[in-house]
Amino acid sequence: MLKIPVSIYNDLVAHAREGFPLEVCGILGGTADTVSAIYRMTNTDASNEHFMMEPREQFAVVKDLRAKGLSMLAIYHSHPETPARPSEEDIRLALTPGVSYVIASLAEAEAVVKSYRIEEGRVEHEGIEITAA
Template sequence: MLKIPVSIHDDLIAHAREGFPLEVCGILGGADDTVSAIYRMTNTDASNEHFMMEPREQFSVVKDLRAKGLAMLAIYHSHPETPARPSREDIRLALTPQVSHVIVSLANPGEPVVKSYKINDGNVEPEPLETI
């Protein structure tokens, strides 16, 4: 189970809305199963169908997480017009099985949906997500 504070959950949705109609992406850090930090990243693909994080930003985030004694718990991105479930491309590019994949859907802008998944070797498992 992934636990996300309300403030970070709200920031995920805000980031998705600010980036609309393009996908946004980022990293969630924390300890154990509880998120305590959000890092908004640049989607270098600037696409509404896929994302690619800027490598230098990723390196800086990993460095900052280590300095704070935190771990990368999740990679997040938005689906501006589709449901909060991994696309074929999301599954193909999920190369870190120990990290959760959080998706923010704006398919219904009045009711954003945030879901989490574990993706390992092409297998997708929904992961319980608790807002704390």
């Protein structure tokens, strides 16, 4: 179960809406299973079907996480027009071990956010708990 404070959850959904109709992407940092930081990243592909994070931004985020004693807990991206489930490309490119993959779908009137663990092509749905703090 991934625990996300409501303020970070709302920022993630706002990022997806602001980037529409393109996919947005980012990183969630924290400790154990609790998110405490969000990093909005640049989708260098500028596409509505896939994303690629800017490598220099990724390096800066990893450096900042380490400086704060945090870990990368999740990689997130949006699906502007499709459900919040991993596409074949999402599964193929899920190469970071030990992290969650969070997808925010804008296909419905209300955003739908889901989390998955993806290891070696196997996808497992993971619950999200929205917390007050």
